Structures are given as C-alpha cells and as structure tokens.
Amino acid sequence: MIDRIKKALEAEEIGTWAVNETRSESAEVFFVKKNMDLKRRTDLTDWSVSVYRTMETEGGKLLGSSSVPVYPGMEDAELRQTLREAYFAASFAGNRYYDLIEGQREPHEPSKSAFAHMTCEEAARIMGSALFASDTEDGVFVNSAEIFAIKRSCRVVNSRGVDVSWDACEVRGEYVVQCVEGRDVETYHSFAYGEPNTEELRRDVEKSLRETRDRAAASEPPKAGTYRVILTGDHVEELLSYYVARSGAGMVYQHYSDYKPGDPVQGTDITGDRLTVELVGVEPFDAEGIRLTDRTLMENGELKLLHGGARFASYLGIEPTGTYRAIRVPTGSTPLEELKREPYLQPVTFSDFQMDPMSGHFAGEIRLAYLFDGHTVTPVTGGSINGNLMEAQKTMRFSQERYVSSTYTGPCAVSLENVPVAGK
Amino acid sequence: MKVPDSPFLTAKKPVLEALLRKLLDRYPFASILAQDASQKSCAVSRRLTNVSMGGRFSARGFVVKVFDGEHWSEHSFSHISEETVPELLEQISATAAMSKAVLPDGIRERVYAAPKSEKLTFHGGTDYEVDPDEVGDGQIVARLTALRDRGLAVSDKLLDCQANLVWQKNHKLYLAPDRELEQNVLWTTGAVLTVAAKGQEIKMSRKSFSALGGAELMDRMDAGVEDVARVTLELLDSQPLTPGEYECVCTPEVTGMIVHEAFGHGVEMDMFVKKRALAEKYVGEYVASPLVTMHDGAAAVPETGSYFFDDEGTMAQDTVIIEKGVLRRGISDYLSAMTLGTAPTGNGRRESYRRKAYTRMTNTWFEAGSDKVEDMIASVKDGLLLCEPSSGMEDPKNWGIQCMVSYAREIKDGRLTGRIFSPIVLTGYVPDLLKSITMMSDGLELGGGGMCGKGYKEWVKVSDGGPWIKARIRLG
The missing domain is CATH 3.30.2290.10 (PmbA/TldD superfamily)
Incomplete structure (x- = not known):
C-alpha cells in the first residue's frame, strides 16, 4: 500500500509527506473468576498519511499540515480524493515553517523480546497462567481479568528519505482482586510487559491479594490534615511525569512552561534527594522516524534537555530528540524500611491517581493506605490526597529499592512532606 | 437533513452477507458489525493551528462474532473482498477454535446458552x-x-x-440471521x-x-x-480549600459528572455479572433523595451518546435507572443480559470495531426538579458553588467518589462572596451524597464534550447532565 500511497501523492503533486504504517495482530482473553468469558483475535492494518504544504505569506514562510487515515482496500480514486482533501485542509493550518526529519532507509529492526518467538495465543496463555498462579484462596481472589497479547510491525516513510521499520511485542492487561472476608472490597491493577516476566506478574498478583485483604480490614479514612506521604510503584512514575511534560518542547513553545536547560527545576532549597531522570527509548524509533537514544533529562535537580519532535524542536532551535514514553530514575540512598521509621501515610491503591503537569497538583481518592502513627501501622480507606509538587518537590526522598514497569525503571517509593489529606 | 449512508458500507454489504451465510453454515449463530467512521477536527490557539482528518474516532473495519454452540469468540479485521472471504473464514474459525491455545492452567471456558432474538430491520x-x-x-x-x-x-x-x-x-451496518440494521x-x-x-x-x-x-x-x-x-x-487569585464537608450547589455540568462517574458506572450490568457493583444489592431500595429520577439511553435525548442500535444489534432505549430515589434497574449489553436473565438495554458499545463490546453509558442524566437556581443559592448559609468538572473515576464496588472540579465559589448567607477556591476534589460515599440532595432546579442541561473510559481504556462518546442540585459533599 505504501507504494500506492506514494504514487497517489505524486499524482496529486504533494511533495512533502510522511506515512505511518501499523500492522498488528493480537490474542485477547477475558476472564470472570476462573472462567474464560470471551476470546478474541485481531488482524489489523492502518496507515496514517500526513501531507504538508508550504505557503509564502507577508509574515513569512508557513507550513500547513493535515493528517488522514488510509484503509486497506481503498480504491485509487478514493485514495487520491482523500489525499487531495487533506492537502486542501493543510492550506488552512499554516504554522511556522519547519523541515521534516531527514533520513535514509535503515535495516528493519526485529523485536528483541522473547515474546517475538511465541504466537500471541501462547503469550496470552503463559501470562494468564502466571496471573492466576497465586489465586488459590476462597476469601480473596482474582475477580476478573483481561489479557491482550499484541505484536506490532511499524514503518515510517517520509519525503525526506526516512524509511525505518521495527517490530514490537507486548502483553498488557488488567485484573481486579476481590476480598469477601470482612468488608467486601476490590482493588484494580494493570500491567504491561515487553518480556514474558511471568514471575514478576505472579509476585504482583500475590501482593495485590495481600493488599486487598488489608483493604477489607480497613474501615476508616485517615483524619484530615497534612501527612508525610509515601507513594509507591506506578504512582512514582505518574508523579515524575510532571518533569517530562514540563520539559516538552511543545509546552515550552506555547509558553505553558518556562523550563530551559540549566534551570534548577526542582527548586533551590532542596532538603530531600536531588532528582535525576533519563528518557528511555522503549522502541527504536518514534512516530516521526527519529531514533530514540537514551538521554539525560535532569541531573541532580537541574534540567539538561528540552525534548520533542521535529516541529517544536525547530521552533525552539534545539535538536529533535523524538517523543519518549519511558523514563529511568536512579534509586535513592534510603532503604524503604528507613523511609518508614517516622510517621507516614502510604497510599497503595487509589481510585485514580493523577498528576496535572499544568498546575503541579497531584490528587487521588484513597482506596487503601497504610497509616503509621509512630507505633502502629493501620490500613485506612477513603479520603483523598491533594498536594502540589511545586511545594513537595523539595522534600522528595527516594527509596533504595527498585521498581520496573514497561515505562519506568527507578525507585519503588518516594516520600513527600506536608501533603494535604482530606479525611474524616 | 439526515446523515446519508456510507458508500463504503453499501459497497461491502453483499460480500459481508456472503460471509455471514458461510459462517452460518458452520456455526449456530454469527453476526457482523461493519464500521466506517471518520473524525475530523480543527483547532486554533495563540501559536498553532491544526486540521486533522483522523483521530481516535476514525475507523473502518469489521468484527465478526461467532457462537459455536457453547462459546463466544470475536475476530476483528480491516479488510474484506470476495477474494479474501475463504481466508477470512479460516481465520475466524481459527479464532473460534483457539481455546486450548489460550486457556491458562486451571481455567475453564464458560458455556453459554444459544442466543435468541426477534427479526428486525432498521435503516x-x-x-x-x-x-x-x-x-x-x-x-x-x-x-x-x-x-x-x-x-x-x-x-x-x-x-x-x-x-x-x-x-x-x-x-454502522449490523448483520445477523435475524437482524439487518444500518x-x-x-x-x-x-x-x-x-x-x-x-x-x-x-x-x-x-x-x-x-x-x-x-x-x-x-x-x-x-x-x-x-x-x-x-x-x-x-x-489566578484562587485559594486552596480547607478539606471538609460542605453544603454545595452544583452546576448542571458538575451534576452530570456525579450522575456519570459516581453512580452511572455502578449500574453497568457487566459489573453485576462480575459481582463488582454494590448497586446490584440495592435494586428496589432508596439510594437517593426522592427528588432524584435518573435516565440513561441512546434513544432518550439527541446528544453525543445517541444512536439507533448498539454494537450488538440491540435497539437503543430510554432506561429509567432511579425513580424518585429508588434504584429500579441497571443498563446492560447482550451477553451480560443473557447471564443475568434480563433484557438487554441497548448499551453494548465498542470503542471501535477493533475492540470488545462492554456495557457502556450513553446519555445519562437526572430529571429536572422545580426549584429556581437563585433560590437554591439563596438557601445556602455557608457553602460553595461547584463549577467546571475536570475528571472523575468510578468505584462501583464500594461507591466511593473521586471527582475533580476546577473551582468552587464561596456562598455566605445566600450570596456569592467573590472568593474562589481551586482545585477541588469531591470524595465520600455515593448514596450519602445522592440522599443529601434537597433541591433541584427546574431546568436541565446535557453536555457531551468529553469521552468515557471503562477503567483506563475503551473510550466512547457519551453525554451527561441534569439540573442544578443542592447537596452536602465532602471536599478536599
């Protein structure tokens, strides 16, 4: 199809363009307790074509763009009509001029994942077996689960020579754990693995079963006030997403962020750990065909880099780094046990924990937290935390222990001082 | 004017009918949903102008659902032609037969009864x-x-x-032995x-x-x-709010978020099947103030959650969920209704042909009351006016509330003081909030600017709303 798209672009005299091709297959399984409720497979191919037109105006040279999906089985006439309409639409979307990424044809990069050597069905089965391996009790159990084993083959081609392709594999899913002993409660969990980490998934489910039992024993929200809060796991990644968002070239160009390299973005009176963050390429290229190499975003609380694709990088006069979706953070120097010596509130599950990169606020309704008053650890449920990272960032202390997910490698816990908590 | 047919679906209908006939030679039941959806957007800001002809809601493809006498399976694919039908048949059959390949250790496959339905056509x-x-x-x-x-x-x-x-x-085009819907x-x-x-x-x-x-x-x-x-x-001059329980007046947008996030997700009956929804135990009981009557339905009002039939071939309806404070029923997709022995309510929705159908809300709202908005604000001695919902998350199992609004205006002695607080987190227990409603305005508004996810995925277009309401709410 890419050749047909190229011919249609040529016939429509569209000289600047980019095409993204995604072919994917998946096996998907849905469980209610220990019954498979439904099985699905998908076999999908999509193309997205972006067309660009240069416009000379009194204010200078502009580049208009528009993107359009192209589907298998499109006849030539429909394909040309679609591209023609997109090119016309681009004339109304004039923005500052920039050049697309320049490149060349590069060898196809197959996935290095062990999933690549399995069928999607096999990948779904082994991860499913791992998910249910610890589900052996009557009082606390996996209520329901969904598993998606996906193989993708991606290709990016543009009018400036870029022609890169790669494969990616992933098994992701979610599960809900229910405890019917004590209060009838549940907790929600999601996972995503680029490798068949069956043992890690089994351990995570085991932990979830334990935590859900604790939630059943919890009956009261914490008292309203301010607490030293310890966030763990995915919530640490969500919290730190603030710095990735604020250093994005698009946010800086639109003046939503004033970050610039060299800024002490963590503040100046830091009483906790100084933060270092690396951007990590999970896949070899991004959607523009930019090779994703690991880069230092922050070092000891200081910003080292603004990041983004061709457009905003050009506007800011910086190197286009590509678009990243994973970070790596060095672990801290404090063992988790030590972080837990003084009183704390440790929420482990929220209804939804959100970090707002625009305002700096982070918040979530607590489904289960452990409250340590200096003597006893008590599970609590209900209430919410509602803090601001711009204030809390100076007090961040990171655990020595590591947590790994498909988009985060770093400390498993962070402690934040004086976080407001709504409770009883 | 009426939205015209898709030339693509019209052209594909004969080959889809041929595929369905061949599937019915092999299986007791099969259905095909074909979709041709185009999303377009224009956006302007101070420094950028964007025009896009694609997006999350653009999709063109097909999903076949097969019942083999005991089990259900689905196969989603992007392309069909007369030449590809034999290969597709084999792929669909392979999907229907893949149980052994995907069943984890110790897991069984659920056995369903044969589906029943009445003959129906719609265009x-x-x-x-x-x-x-x-x-x-x-x-x-x-x-x-x-x-x-x-x-x-x-x-x-x-x-x-x-x-x-x-x-x-x-x-959309839906074909089944007894259904031909467009x-x-x-x-x-x-x-x-x-x-x-x-x-x-x-x-x-x-x-x-x-x-x-x-x-x-x-x-x-x-x-x-x-x-x-x-x-x-x-x-810019907003202040943080001291956490606590407040007497609140909610704008229709905030009412809509409470209707949708706090209560609506809890009556999606696929959650009843999984025993994940507290609502199942409260059917027939008071869960809200007698002032409250709640609806959901794609056929009930013209908004962004509207359609004529759902993605499983069930006609859209107007379902009364809460009637004068009493929970009457939930909403359901086809398979959940089969399991529960209830009638499907036309709420089986897919993000696109690529995804599974779940029970989903459509247009969800509280009926209007009889109060004037100015009387509602005048009745508040010391409280807040909650404005502009920003996000929310469901908790069907425990009816916990997590909703965020952008700001709240202070009300003292029945008047807005000009003080403004931001951001605001709503928390607490859903029935406590709904039972505390003491006033509802005489007009209602629905809005469909956002999307709804099932957990963190499966985005569909919905609308929600209602009147202005007055209630006691725990805020953070």
Missing part, C-alpha cells in the same frame, strides 16, 4: 442542519480564530486561548479554553459545547468566550 440517520464538511475547513478555522482573538482580547495576562471543533460521522450518526463538539500563569502554575478554564448534529453548533459557541477568559483570570 436510518440522525438529523443535522449544517454539514461541517460542506462548511469547509477554511471557514471553520476562521470562526475559531475569531473566537480565539475575542478570548485573548479580554486581558494581556492570558497566555493562550484555544478553540476547537470536532465532528464524527459514524456509519445507521448513520453525526455528532459535533466544540470547546473554548483559556490559559493564564501564576508563576509556574498554569490555570485554565473551559467551556464545552456538543450536539447530535453538525456545524450549527458553532452558533452556540459564539456566546461566552469572554466569561471563560474572566474565570481563568479569577483563578
């Missing part, structure tokens, strides 16, 4: 006044640019003003958002617009951009 489209595609991108961008300029003119303290228009034409739906949404900075902190306010219709929506967007800008400027 229709929603109404619109102005086709956005005929208006043209140039005129739409020009009108959005004028809105942006009006917003920015309010104050040089504003960092940005964004205006956008998004529309989707969604054509629908064409057009919805349009718009938004104006202004941005200002207070040091590093960015404050924003937005107003959304929506319609089951076309570019006529833009006439409604002309009003209010200056008000959005002024709220953003007010937010």
Whole structure:
C-alpha cells in the first residue's frame, strides 16, 4: 500500500509527506473468576498519511499540515480524493515553517523480546497462567481479568528519505482482586510487559491479594490534615511525569512552561534527594522516524534537555530528540524500611491517581493506605490526597529499592512532606 | 437533513452477507458489525493551528462474532473482498477454535446458552442542519480564530486561548440471521479554553459545547468566550480549600459528572455479572433523595451518546435507572443480559470495531426538579458553588467518589462572596451524597464534550447532565 500511497501523492503533486504504517495482530482473553468469558483475535492494518504544504505569506514562510487515515482496500480514486482533501485542509493550518526529519532507509529492526518467538495465543496463555498462579484462596481472589497479547510491525516513510521499520511485542492487561472476608472490597491493577516476566506478574498478583485483604480490614479514612506521604510503584512514575511534560518542547513553545536547560527545576532549597531522570527509548524509533537514544533529562535537580519532535524542536532551535514514553530514575540512598521509621501515610491503591503537569497538583481518592502513627501501622480507606509538587518537590526522598514497569525503571517509593489529606 | 449512508458500507454489504451465510453454515449463530467512521477536527490557539482528518474516532473495519454452540469468540479485521472471504473464514474459525491455545492452567471456558432474538430491520440517520464538511475547513478555522482573538482580547495576562471543533460521522451496518440494521450518526463538539500563569502554575478554564448534529453548533459557541477568559483570570487569585464537608450547589455540568462517574458506572450490568457493583444489592431500595429520577439511553435525548442500535444489534432505549430515589434497574449489553436473565438495554458499545463490546453509558442524566437556581443559592448559609468538572473515576464496588472540579465559589448567607477556591476534589460515599440532595432546579442541561473510559481504556462518546442540585459533599 505504501507504494500506492506514494504514487497517489505524486499524482496529486504533494511533495512533502510522511506515512505511518501499523500492522498488528493480537490474542485477547477475558476472564470472570476462573472462567474464560470471551476470546478474541485481531488482524489489523492502518496507515496514517500526513501531507504538508508550504505557503509564502507577508509574515513569512508557513507550513500547513493535515493528517488522514488510509484503509486497506481503498480504491485509487478514493485514495487520491482523500489525499487531495487533506492537502486542501493543510492550506488552512499554516504554522511556522519547519523541515521534516531527514533520513535514509535503515535495516528493519526485529523485536528483541522473547515474546517475538511465541504466537500471541501462547503469550496470552503463559501470562494468564502466571496471573492466576497465586489465586488459590476462597476469601480473596482474582475477580476478573483481561489479557491482550499484541505484536506490532511499524514503518515510517517520509519525503525526506526516512524509511525505518521495527517490530514490537507486548502483553498488557488488567485484573481486579476481590476480598469477601470482612468488608467486601476490590482493588484494580494493570500491567504491561515487553518480556514474558511471568514471575514478576505472579509476585504482583500475590501482593495485590495481600493488599486487598488489608483493604477489607480497613474501615476508616485517615483524619484530615497534612501527612508525610509515601507513594509507591506506578504512582512514582505518574508523579515524575510532571518533569517530562514540563520539559516538552511543545509546552515550552506555547509558553505553558518556562523550563530551559540549566534551570534548577526542582527548586533551590532542596532538603530531600536531588532528582535525576533519563528518557528511555522503549522502541527504536518514534512516530516521526527519529531514533530514540537514551538521554539525560535532569541531573541532580537541574534540567539538561528540552525534548520533542521535529516541529517544536525547530521552533525552539534545539535538536529533535523524538517523543519518549519511558523514563529511568536512579534509586535513592534510603532503604524503604528507613523511609518508614517516622510517621507516614502510604497510599497503595487509589481510585485514580493523577498528576496535572499544568498546575503541579497531584490528587487521588484513597482506596487503601497504610497509616503509621509512630507505633502502629493501620490500613485506612477513603479520603483523598491533594498536594502540589511545586511545594513537595523539595522534600522528595527516594527509596533504595527498585521498581520496573514497561515505562519506568527507578525507585519503588518516594516520600513527600506536608501533603494535604482530606479525611474524616 | 439526515446523515446519508456510507458508500463504503453499501459497497461491502453483499460480500459481508456472503460471509455471514458461510459462517452460518458452520456455526449456530454469527453476526457482523461493519464500521466506517471518520473524525475530523480543527483547532486554533495563540501559536498553532491544526486540521486533522483522523483521530481516535476514525475507523473502518469489521468484527465478526461467532457462537459455536457453547462459546463466544470475536475476530476483528480491516479488510474484506470476495477474494479474501475463504481466508477470512479460516481465520475466524481459527479464532473460534483457539481455546486450548489460550486457556491458562486451571481455567475453564464458560458455556453459554444459544442466543435468541426477534427479526428486525432498521435503516436510518440522525438529523443535522449544517454539514461541517460542506462548511469547509477554511471557514471553520476562521470562526475559531475569531473566537480565539475575542478570548485573548479580554486581558494581556492570558497566555493562550484555544478553540476547537470536532465532528464524527459514524456509519454502522449490523448483520445477523435475524437482524439487518444500518445507521448513520453525526455528532459535533466544540470547546473554548483559556490559559493564564501564576508563576509556574498554569490555570485554565473551559467551556464545552456538543450536539447530535453538525456545524450549527458553532452558533452556540459564539456566546461566552469572554466569561471563560474572566474565570481563568479569577483563578489566578484562587485559594486552596480547607478539606471538609460542605453544603454545595452544583452546576448542571458538575451534576452530570456525579450522575456519570459516581453512580452511572455502578449500574453497568457487566459489573453485576462480575459481582463488582454494590448497586446490584440495592435494586428496589432508596439510594437517593426522592427528588432524584435518573435516565440513561441512546434513544432518550439527541446528544453525543445517541444512536439507533448498539454494537450488538440491540435497539437503543430510554432506561429509567432511579425513580424518585429508588434504584429500579441497571443498563446492560447482550451477553451480560443473557447471564443475568434480563433484557438487554441497548448499551453494548465498542470503542471501535477493533475492540470488545462492554456495557457502556450513553446519555445519562437526572430529571429536572422545580426549584429556581437563585433560590437554591439563596438557601445556602455557608457553602460553595461547584463549577467546571475536570475528571472523575468510578468505584462501583464500594461507591466511593473521586471527582475533580476546577473551582468552587464561596456562598455566605445566600450570596456569592467573590472568593474562589481551586482545585477541588469531591470524595465520600455515593448514596450519602445522592440522599443529601434537597433541591433541584427546574431546568436541565446535557453536555457531551468529553469521552468515557471503562477503567483506563475503551473510550466512547457519551453525554451527561441534569439540573442544578443542592447537596452536602465532602471536599478536599
């Protein structure tokens, strides 16, 4: 199809363009307790074509763009009509001029994942077996689960020579754990693995079963006030997403962020750990065909880099780094046990924990937290935390222990001082 | 005018009918959902203009659902032609037979009874006044640019003003032994958002617009951009709120978020099947103030959650969920209804042909009451007016509330004082909030500017709303 798209672009005299091709297959399984409720497979191919037109105006040279999906089985006439309409639409979307990424044809990069050597069905089965391996009790159990084993083959081609392709594999899913002993409660969990980490998934489910039992024993929200809060796991990644968002070239160009390299973005009176963050390429290229190499975003609380694709990088006069979706953070120097010596509130599950990169606020309704008053650890449920990272960032202390997910490698816990908590 | 048929689906119908016949030679039941959906958007901000003809709600493809006598399976694919039918048949059969390959250790496959349904045909489209595609991108961008300029003119303290228009034409064809259904739906949404900075902190306010219709929506967007800008400027002086329980008046947008997030997700009956919803135990009981009557239905009102039939071939309905405070029933997809022995309510929805169908809300709202808004505010001695919902998350199992609104205005002795608090987190127990409702306004509004996820995925277009309500709410 890419050749047909190229011919249609040529016939429509569209000289600047980019095409993204995604072919994917998946096996998907849905469980209610220990019954498979439904099985699905998908076999999908999509193309997205972006067309660009240069416009000379009194204010200078502009580049208009528009993107359009192209589907298998499109006849030539429909394909040309679609591209023609997109090119016309681009004339109304004039923005500052920039050049697309320049490149060349590069060898196809197959996935290095062990999933690549399995069928999607096999990948779904082994991860499913791992998910249910610890589900052996009557009082606390996996209520329901969904598993998606996906193989993708991606290709990016543009009018400036870029022609890169790669494969990616992933098994992701979610599960809900229910405890019917004590209060009838549940907790929600999601996972995503680029490798068949069956043992890690089994351990995570085991932990979830334990935590859900604790939630059943919890009956009261914490008292309203301010607490030293310890966030763990995915919530640490969500919290730190603030710095990735604020250093994005698009946010800086639109003046939503004033970050610039060299800024002490963590503040100046830091009483906790100084933060270092690396951007990590999970896949070899991004959607523009930019090779994703690991880069230092922050070092000891200081910003080292603004990041983004061709457009905003050009506007800011910086190197286009590509678009990243994973970070790596060095672990801290404090063992988790030590972080837990003084009183704390440790929420482990929220209804939804959100970090707002625009305002700096982070918040979530607590489904289960452990409250340590200096003597006893008590599970609590209900209430919410509602803090601001711009204030809390100076007090961040990171655990020595590591947590790994498909988009985060770093400390498993962070402690934040004086976080407001709504409770009883 | 009615949204016309998709030429693509019209052209594919004979080959899909042929595929269905061949599937029915092999299986007791099979159905095909074909989708041709195009999303288009125009967006303007201070520094950027974007026009896109793709997006989350653009999709063209097919999903086959097969019942083999005991089990259900689905196969989603992007392409069909007469030449590919034999290969597709084999792929669909392989999917139906893949149980052994995917069943984890110790897991069984659920056995279902054979599906039953009545013969039904339907062919229709929603109404619109102005086709956005005929208006043209140039005129739409020009009108959005004028809105942006009006917003920015309010104050040089504003960092940005964004205006956008998004529309989707969604054509679907559903074929089954007893069903031949075709629908064409057009919805349009718009938004104006202004941005200002207070040091590093960015404050924003937005107003959304929506319609089951076309570019006529833009006439409604002309009003209010200056008000959005002024709220953003007010937010620069907003203060954090002391957590606690407050007497609150909620705007219809906030009522809609409470209806949808706090209660609506809890009556999605696929959650009843999994024993994940507390609501199942409360059918027939008071869960809200007697003032409250709650509906959900794609056929009930013309909004962005409207359609004629759902993605499993069940006709859309208007379901009364809460009647005068008493929980009457939930909403369901086809398989959940089969399991529970209830009738499906036309709420089986897919993000697209690529995804599974789940029980999903459509247009969800509280009926209006009889109070005047000014009387509601005047009745508050010491409380808050909650405005502009920003996000929410469901908790069907425990009826916990997690909803966020952008700001709250202080009310003292029945008057707005001018003090403004931001951001605001609503928390607490759903029935406590709903039972505490003491006043509801005599008008209602629905809005469909946002999307709804099932957990963190499966995004579909919905609308929600209701009247202004007065209730006691725990805030953070």
